[in-house]
Amino acid sequence: MKKKNRVLIGDNSRNSLWGFFIILTLLAAPLSQLAAGVLVAPSVIVLQDKSKTGRMNLQNPSNSPKEVSISFSYGIPESDSLGNVNIFLRDTGITDPHSALGWVKAFPRKLIIPPHGSQVVRFIAKPPKGIADGEYWVRVVVESQEGTTSIPSASDAEQITTQLNMIMRTAIMLKYRTGELVASLELKETIVKVNETSVDVIVDLINNGNVSYVGLLECRLLDADKKIVSKNHIQLAVYKDLKRRVTLPLVEGNFKRPYSVAVSITNKGRKDIPSNEMVFGNDLAYFVGLNE
Amino acid sequence: MKNILDIKKMIYVLIILGSVLINKVSAQDVANGSATANVQAALSIVATQDLQFGSVFQGVSKTVTNNDAAAAGIFTITGAAGAGISAYMTLPQYISTAAGDDRMTIAFRNTDITIDSTSNADPSAFGSGWLDVDPNSLPTGLVIGSDVTPHTMLFLGGRVIPSVDQSAGSYTGNIIVTVAYNGI
Numbered sequence: 001m002k003k004k005n006r007v008l009i010g011d012n013s014r015n016s017l018w019g020f021f022i023i024l025t026l027l028a029a030p031l032s033q034l035a036a037g038v039l040v041a042p043s044v045i046v047l048q049d050k051s052k053t054g055r056m057n058l059q060n061p062s063n064s065p066k067e068v069s070i071s072f073s074y075g076i077p078e079s080d081s082l083g084n085v086n087i088f089l090r091d092t093g094i095t096d097p098h099s100a101l102g103w104v105k106a107f108p109r110k111l112i113i114p115p116h117g118s119q120v121v122r123f124i125a126k127p128p129k130g131i132a133d134g135e136y137w138v139r140v141v142v143e144s145q146e147g148t149t150s151i152p153s154a155s156d157a158e159q160i161t162t163q164l165n166m167i168m169r170t171a172i173m174l175k176y177r178t179g180e181l182v183a184s185l186e187l188k189e190t191i192v193k194v195n196e197t198s199v200d201v202i203v204d205l206i207n208n209g210n211v212s213y214v215g216l217l218e219c220r221l222l223d224a225d226k227k228i229v230s231k232n233h234i235q236l237a238v239y240k241d242l243k244r245r246v247t248l249p250l251v252e253g254n255f256k257r258p259y260s261v262a263v264s265i266t267n268k269g270r271k272d273i274p275s276n277e278m279v280f281g282n283d284l285a286y287f288v289g290l291n292e
Numbered sequence: 293m294k295n296i297l298d299i300k301k302m303i304y305v306l307i308i309l310g311s312v313l314i315n316k317v318s319a320q321d322v323a324n325g326s327a328t329a330n331v332q333a334a335l336s337i338v339a340t341q342d343l344q345f346g347s348v349f350q351g352v353s354k355t356v357t358n359n360d361a362a363a364a365g366i367f368t369i370t371g372a373a374g375a376g377i378s379a380y381m382t383l384p385q386y387i388s389t390a391a392g393d394d395r396m397t398i399a400f401r402n403t404d405i406t407i408d409s410t411s412n413a414d415p416s417a418f419g420s421g422w423l424d425v426d427p428n429s430l431p432t433g434l435v436i437g438s439d440v441t442p443h444t445m446l447f448l449g450g451r452v453i454p455s456v457d458q459s460a461g462s463y464t465g466n467i468i469v470t471v472a473y474n475g476i
Contacts, residue, residue, distance in 0.1 A: 039334045044476045077378075077474045084432035087378040087472045139472065160348045160396070160454055162387060163464045166339030166365065171472035214476060235375060235475025272372065273476070 038066050038113065038144040040170050045123065045140065046277045047104075049178035052125045056140065056172070060113035066144045068113055070106040070121055073139045074099050075171065076212075076239035083202040083245025089139060089171060098239075100136035100176050103127055125176045133179025134210030135279075137239065139171040177211065183267060183281025184209035185238060190288050192261055199248045199290065201261055205238050211279045213238040215267030221248040222262055222287075223255035235272075236265065259290045333372040333442065337471050340413065341366040343448055351456035358406045358424070358449035361416045365448035367469050368413070373442040377434050379471045381405075381427050387452070387465035394459040396452055402426035404449045407434065411441035 039059040047054045060066045073089035074096070080086075094101055104125050113119050127136065145167045188204040201219045218233035230249045236242075248261070265284040343365030348354045356363045371377065386395040403424035410419030422431050427448060437443045446469065 039336050041334050043335065043473060075472070080432070085376065085378070085474045086432045087474055089470065089472075141470070143468075160350070160458060160460055161462045162345045162348065162396075162452060163462065164343045164365070164384075164387070165464060165466045166342055166367070167466050167468040168337040168339060168367075169468060169470040170335055170337060171470055173472075173476055235473075237475050 038068055038142065038168070038170075040142050040172055043172065044273065044277070045172060045174040047123060047125050047174065047176045049127075049176070052127075052176075054123045054174070056121045056123070056142075057118060058111075058113060058121060058142065059118040061116060063115045064146060065115060066113045066146065068111050068119075069143045070109045071141045071143065072101055072104060072106070073141055073171065074101045074137070075139045076137060077237055077242060078240075079243040081243065083200075083243040085242070085244065087139075087171065089141070096137075096240075097132075098134065098136050100125065100127070100138040100174065104138050104174060104176065106140065123174065127176065127178065131178065132210070133181070134177075135181065135212060136176040136178075137212070138174050138176075140174050141169050141171050143167060143169045175212065177279075181211050181279045182209040183211050183213050183279045185213045185215075185265065185282060185284060187265075187284055187286070188241075190263060190286075192288050192290055194290055194292055195250075197250055199250060199259075199261065201246045201248065201263065201288070202243055203246070203263060203265070204241075204243045205265075206241050207238045209279075209281060213267060213281055214270060214273065214278065215265060216269045217244055217246060218264045219246040219248055220262040220264075221250075222260050224258055225256055227255060229253065229255050229259065235270070236267075258292065261288045261290065262286075263288065333370070335369070335371040335375075335377070335471060335473055337469055338368045338370070339365070339469075340368045340445075343450055343467065345450075345452050348452055348454050350454055350458045353451055353453040355451040356449050358404055358447045359415045359418070360449065361414055364415045365446075365450075365467065366413070366415065367446040367448070369436065369444045369446070369471055370442060371436040371473065373436055373438055373440075375436050376474045377436060377444070377471055378432070378474045379430050379434055379446075379469065381430065381448075382466075382468040382470075383427060383450075384465035384467065387463040389459065389461045389463055394461070394463075396454050396458055396463050398465060399451045399453060400427050400448075401451070402428070405430070406447040407431070408445040408447065409435060409437055411437045411443040411445065413443075413445060415447040 041057045045054045074094045075087045075089040077085045107122050186206040186208050188206050191202040193200040207213050215236050217236045220231040221229040230251050232246050344363045345354050358364050383400050387398050388395040405427040407422040408419050409421040412419040
């Protein structure tokens with residue numbers, strides 16, 4: 001008969017183990033509270049011309065109520081000459097004919113989400129009559145802060161105290177689509193810059209379609225025998241013209257010169273967006289030599 | 293026998309602890325039967341710690357540095373690991389009393405924010421990212437942490453400048469941080 005060995009735990013070690021678990025449990029609760037903001041899903045909202053409606057889910061996983069307000073702004077990814085991308089939100093002076101600012105409404109626009117509660121926000125589009133086929137864009141700005149603002153009290157008559165309210169805003173893209181949709185991307189220029197320890201690839205792109213081109217840009221640094229020296233990829237969203245930079249490390253190894261860069265752009269590899277919300281377009285793939 | 297019961301109790305505690313920690317994690321992969329789909333993690337931002345100046349005195353300016361673990365403002369941005377994001381801040385020039393009868397100057401230098409993309413939550417122990425940059429013009433090229441810890445931290449310092457005849461009382465203002473994915 002096989003004898004079962006049981007490890008007996010002494011009083012001291014048992015107490016210290018219990019203490020360890022209790023401390024861990026106490027730590028875990030405030031950690032989960034700290035890590036909790038208002039969660040917004042999905043990351044992109046698509047409205048079709050047939051229904052003209054959509055929805056967004058807001059969730060408050062924290063232990064305190066959150067005051068949330070919904071507003072709209074216009075902002076698409078824009079780049080500088082070095083391929084740095086930023087999104088600037090604007091409320092006025094928008095000349096882009098693809099802007100949907102002003103004709104998408106949200107219900108409700110102000111709400112308080114109780115602790116561990118959730119709320120659905122609905123959208124309805126009322127586009128101007130006779131708009132051209134294509135995609136129209138607006139950013140849904142979800143602003144949240146603590147539901148109960150604590151203003152510090154100056155206990156001493158001569159005392160000056162301060163309180164800075166931290167307000168968090170998440171800007172989600174909303175796309176309204178109508179008519180025949182075309183995704184088409186054109187390469188304008190590729191600049192390859194060799195640095196001491198890396199290679200910067202700046203790809204200049206033009207959107208020739210009537211929807212945003214959402215895809216992946218992958219660059220591979222190859223040696224003379226087409227062996228991969230390094231590779232990198234980024235998520236790509238081209239609304240108008242856009243430059244994107246991909247940095248490839250120059251790693252040491254048994255590689256033959258001269259090097260080249262293989263560039264690949266496709267909108268068929270995005271796993272984070274449902275395929276029924278994708279508008280598929282052309283792919284680009286080409287090689288660029290390095291001038292070292 | 294008592295030891296076995298204690299071990300069972302410990303296992304229960306571990307299960308409870310595990311469920312608490314699992315609740316923290318927003319899943320990126322959703323599996324149902326034989327079908328698996330990748331879902332873009334929701335982008336969220338949380339003020340983990342307020343920028344705290346504490347009590348200040350008339351005519352004496354007070355500075356909080358961005359590496360002050362107890363007083364620097366801390367924001368945690370959470371999302372899909374490696375995803376590019378855009379972020380910017382709207383900062384006050386003054387903070388006011390609730391009645392609006394007096395205001396105090398608040399200033400932010402062009403080195404008052406540090407952005408740590410290693411998920412390090414301690415302002416005094418910078419990991420990697422952008423050290424001492426301008427909060428009014430956050431750098432481009434921000435990304436969300438790593439697969440293991442998909443967070444990027446913002447550590448904000450600042451300075452309040454009370455006048456010599458500043459009224460006693462409580463002064464409040466708003467700091468607004470906006471974030472967006474730039475690859476969707």
